[in-house]
Amino acid sequence: MSKSRPDNRPADGLRPIKVRRRFTRAAPGSVLISAGSTTLLCTASISEDVPPWMRDDDAEPRGWVTAEYAMLPGSTAPRKKRERGAKPDSRGTEIQRFIGRSLRSIVDLEALGKRTITLDCDVLEADGGTRTLAVNGAMMAMIDALYSLHRQDRSITPSSVIWQPLAAVSVGMVNGKAVLDLNYEEDSAADVDLNVVMTADGRFVEIQGTGEENVFSEKELATMLKLARKGIKRLIRVQERTFGSRWPW
Numbered sequence: 001m002s003k004s005r006p007d008n009r010p011a012d013g014l015r016p017i018k019v020r021r022r023f024t025r026a027a028p029g030s031v032l033i034s035a036g037s038t039t040l041l042c043t044a045s046i047s048e049d050v051p052p053w054m055r056d057d058d059a060e061p062r063g064w065v066t067a068e069y070a071m072l073p074g075s076t077a078p079r080k081k082r083e084r085g086a087k088p089d090s091r092g093t094e095i096q097r098f099i100g101r102s103l104r105s106i107v108d109l110e111a112l113g114k115r116t117i118t119l120d121c122d123v124l125e126a127d128g129g130t131r132t133l134a135v136n137g138a139m140m141a142m143i144d145a146l147y148s149l150h151r152q153d154r155s156i157t158p159s160s161v162i163w164q165p166l167a168a169v170s171v172g173m174v175n176g177k178a179v180l181d182l183n184y185e186e187d188s189a190a191d192v193d194l195n196v197v198m199t200a201d202g203r204f205v206e207i208q209g210t211g212e213e214n215v216f217s218e219k220e221l222a223t224m225l226k227l228a229r230k231g232i233k234r235l236i237r238v239q240e241r242t243f244g245s246r247w248p249w
Helices: 090-104 130-150 184-189 218-246
Strands: 017-021 029-035 038-047 064-071 116-125 166-174 177-180 192-199 204-211
Touching: 017 130, 017 218, 029 130, 038 130, 064 090, 064 130, 090 116, 090 130, 090 166, 090 204, 116 130, 130 166, 130 192, 130 218, 166 184, 166 218, 177 218, 192 218, 204 218
Parallel strands: 064 116
Antiparallel strands: 017 029, 029 038, 038 116, 166 177, 166 192, 192 204
């Protein structure tokens, strides 16, 4: 594919991805992840409790996976105001629900037991694709957190709780052309913007898509989904290489 994008990537090219596991010591799972100039710190914490609305559930004991997302003040220019109070802004609320839904889709909540995994995703630098990169970072942080839990409960392993890995990527139509993994410049000019979450076996978890002051055809949607599938396969290989012999699957 021809190189006509701002950073000279081909239309099906991902931004360079860097991952550093165990970036912090306090959380049992932590990942510093970057895609181009977008950088996030994703941590996974485990508590021996469940949300109040689950405590009186008479069914099989099960756990929960939830997420929080925030953009730090210096992550964008101009400076983003620091969130005050208990509630994040509406965009942050929507994104953290997106992250939580994505990761819950691959977790056996009964195998987790009456525990809660909290995934905190903080944007250190934003250049597009923060929500999809958060899903990828949180996925890896959760694996390490479950390895940590295994030392306390030998019945728990990442592969006993997570039935398969997943990844997320953005794709869009820019100047009439489908492109993968949009940076901010492309995202702000896109005619169509999709965020796609998919499992390793190729099943969709979530597709968020909208025409930005435009419309798109079924053929264009199929083209974008094909591109997203290609990108997600590569992202799952990045996860596998990051863990090496510790990859659970």
